[in-house]
Amino acid sequence: MAVKVTFRVGNRRGVMNQDVDAQNAFVEAMGEETIRKAGANFQVDVPRLQRVLDTRIKASLKQAVAFAAMNMMGVKSNVNTQGRADPTSILFNMGSERGLEGEGDRPIFNPSPTLAKVFGDQGFQLQWQALSRRTIMKKSGSANRQARDQARKFFVHTGSLQKEIRALADNVVNRTGTVRVYYAKGETTKSPRIMANQRRVRVGQLQLRFLPGVPIRTLKGFLTEDPTYTDGSTAFEKSLGLSKDALMKLQGVEGYHRPLLQPVFSYWMLTRIPRLVGTAISNAIRTR
Structure with missing residues (x-):
């Protein structure tokens, strides 16, 4: 039975199917080796895959926020x-x-x-x-x-803003989530709770939803596959729980918006996260 992996990114309310093209980055990251394995019968250790993805995505998102705080805020x-x-x-x-x-x-x-x-x-x-x-x-x-x-x-008074964003790096996944893995065979979809009691499952269809807490409509750089395309209203930053003071600094005065977190998040989601996901899925596949 060949693998069929479906990727979804973020909370899709308000975007319909606009993120289909952007999700190709995840498909491409699976690579030729994974596609080759898909031609045979195999199993996936889903609980282990869930744990590995949780750990790696959490670390990668922390790196993204830390990069924005320590590098983009320090640029002159x-x-x-x-x-x-x-x-x-x-x-x-x-x-x-x-x-x-x-x-x-x-x-x-x-x-x-x-x-x-x-x-x-x-x-x-x-x-x-x-x-x-x-x-x-x-x-x-x-x-x-x-x-x-x-x-x-x-940015004015960079120190306080940098401190808040660095603190965000430690708990960002509390707002975004990491990944939810589902398994479907035929018309039946098994939830993570059911799958937790099954050490290995024979793959019919693997469904992965990344960063389920992110309102994807607010991350236009990901939807358009162009990290420089951003939303000056800072709706994405609001979803991360930043303070009003931080939001005012990030938004800037009219006509002088200098996007900080949005382009970095979009870039990470289009490049780094898909690659670590592709590697994790490939390693999780075991042929019979």
Whole structure:
């Protein structure tokens, strides 16, 4: 009996079938070896698969939030002596040449024209409009060069916002969930509770729903497969339980929204998480 794996991502209310294309990343991540195994009769240790995915997805989401807190919040605005400087560019590499050990797996800040050209159509560049010189001087509160250098960092009072987002990294899965694994054979769908009492099941149809707590309509970068496509209302950030003060800082004043968590989450869900899922499923398959 060949495998048939169905992937669903997030809470789908309000999106209909818009996320079908984005979910191809999960299918492709299964790889040729898994597809080869699908041609034979085999079994999957579903409880073990559930545990492995829980652990790996939790760790990966923590890395995503920590990356946003420690790297994207620390990036500095370009600055000119007169007028407004060029925007800060953040490159999301969507190609396959990210490196076997994960190098190149993270967004790149202010890539050189040569590097941007290498990624070409496989990369998306998010641009944050530069802070004005007047804003930097106001934030620094003095003529001290070191203070001005710190004031070039995006977001006002970065310390408190960074602290809140770093705390979010430790409990983000309480809001998003990790994965729910279901097994269906014919017209019967078995719930995780039933499956917990079955060490191994012969695969008819494996159904996996990732990040069930995420209102996927708020993560437009995932739906469009373009991490730079974001929602300025910060509805996604609200779903994570951030404070009103943090939401105000992330939203920014009108016309100056600098998306932080949304593009990182979308990028992780389109690249890193599918690969770890594909590996876990392949390892869980046991031919008879």
